[in-house]
Amino acid sequence: MARGTRIGLLVGTGIVVLFLWIPLVIIGVYAFNESNIQSWPISGFSTKWFGEAWDNPEVRDGFWLSVKAALGATGIAIVLGGLLSFALYRFDFFGRNVISFLVVLPIALPGIVTGMALNRFFSAVSLDLSLWTIMIGHATFCMVLVFNNVIARLRRTSPSLIEASMDLGADGWQTFRYVTWPSVATAIVAGALLAFALSFDEVIVTYFTAGANNTLPLVIFGYIREGLRLPAVNAIALVVIALTIIPVTISQRLTRDTGVLSRE
């Protein structure tokens, strides 16, 4: 490869990495801004906004609501996504494509459409909007993350392992417990972590399924739109970035070979 091309590629790569990271770094810097005025450069260093954010009951309630909703949604997504992948990995029929398409739909359609559809379901069965409806809504679009991760792992696991186990006299449960489960456990955890991160961040579907309850992203959205408590928003933003980066990093490590987006 010509030297010029190589340098050009390196420069292009550098620009993109800076482009991707500078905004995140800037939010990190603003979180420690002493002043409550959002101008650049920041006027001094302070950690007071973290305390202020945490002392705000709206923020704290929103945080716990988000955690509960994400945990519940992830739990449901593990069960449903897991079942789906176990049902489908050995078959290659037309229906498989249709089913894969159906599970992607809630995440592929605009969030506002998915939100309206879920909202319509809840009002049709007269279920009041609450923590439970947020969980049900989030589980619907998180299922696909567990499904994708687990089916990728299952398709790489040799079916002869399961046959060997059965031939050696293990029953279905024992085979699942000692052969299948160990080979898919990390894929399930990885999918679950991604589902948690996605649910924890979601705004627009949540808006249609939360009613009067505000998850943390909805609280942040409200503050930004109204221009309220922006210094606290900076601090929350930094914490939220950290909270979503941790599960994704772990998930990535667990599925280096079959991660949802990894191609390694």
Add this chain to the structure above:
Amino acid sequence: MAVDVGRAGSSIRGARGRVSGFLWRRPRLRAIGLLIPPLGWIGLVYLAALVALLLSGFHTVDSFTGKIQGNWTLDNFRQIFSLDDTTYLRIAWQTIWIAAAVTVTDAILAFPIAFYMARVASSRVRALLFVLVLLPLWSSYIVRVYAWRVILKEDGILNWTLGKLGLPPADIGFTNTAMWLVFSYVWLPFMILPVYAALERVPESYIEASRDLGARGFRTFRTVILPLALPGLVAGSIFTFSLTLGDYLTPVLIGGPGSQFIGNVIFANVGVANNVPFAAAYAMVPIVVVGVYLIIAKRLGAFDAL
């Protein structure tokens, strides 16, 4: 073959064995049993309501009582595609146009880094770049959009930097330009990853062969690498295009008064205007556009690249 514990062993184990042996011999039955909960969930919670919602686009709302009327009509679509009042056509066009601009921008930005990762970088550097691309993708969407609001504001870091360089301020906050920039930012990793995957699969021997046959760098790029990377580019464009097309938040937080997107009109009709049928009808515009786009993408081999 499977288990034969009926004669010996406890009766519980025997029963379990019989059940598992029965299912083991009937994989289709087992698959159906496993499929019922997830498919039931999707069908009941989501699909039924989605279909009902979209069908309501063929009804109208009584402007006096606010109730949905029972008769079937194309009035909502007439209003959307009206040539007398082009408000909705204009907003749809603006949305599609910005989504296309974002897609092209991301394709241009993604190519060099994807190429570098796939064909130049050592495996260590590649792993590092992978993390650097992946983490922004998964970190909070609303926070990333908000970061740009802080950067682009009048006394923000952009104008400060321009001032230091002796350049005039670029007041692009709350404009369509700002939206184009922010959309290109938030969806960029979605373009990098599939392009990387496509480039990684190009056999080195193809490039060598092209060179042996006398093609120079650019010729090899244009006639060998680019066609082979195309499915990856199209796969990435599915994300950048359809995610921009359906967005609601960025126009609210970054756009100005004239920056309405399809999503904002839908939102306003669900909330303030209480006209769900019109919202449903307008929602079909992005769904149909993306549907057509997906068919074209499939023709171009994008799904094999995903």
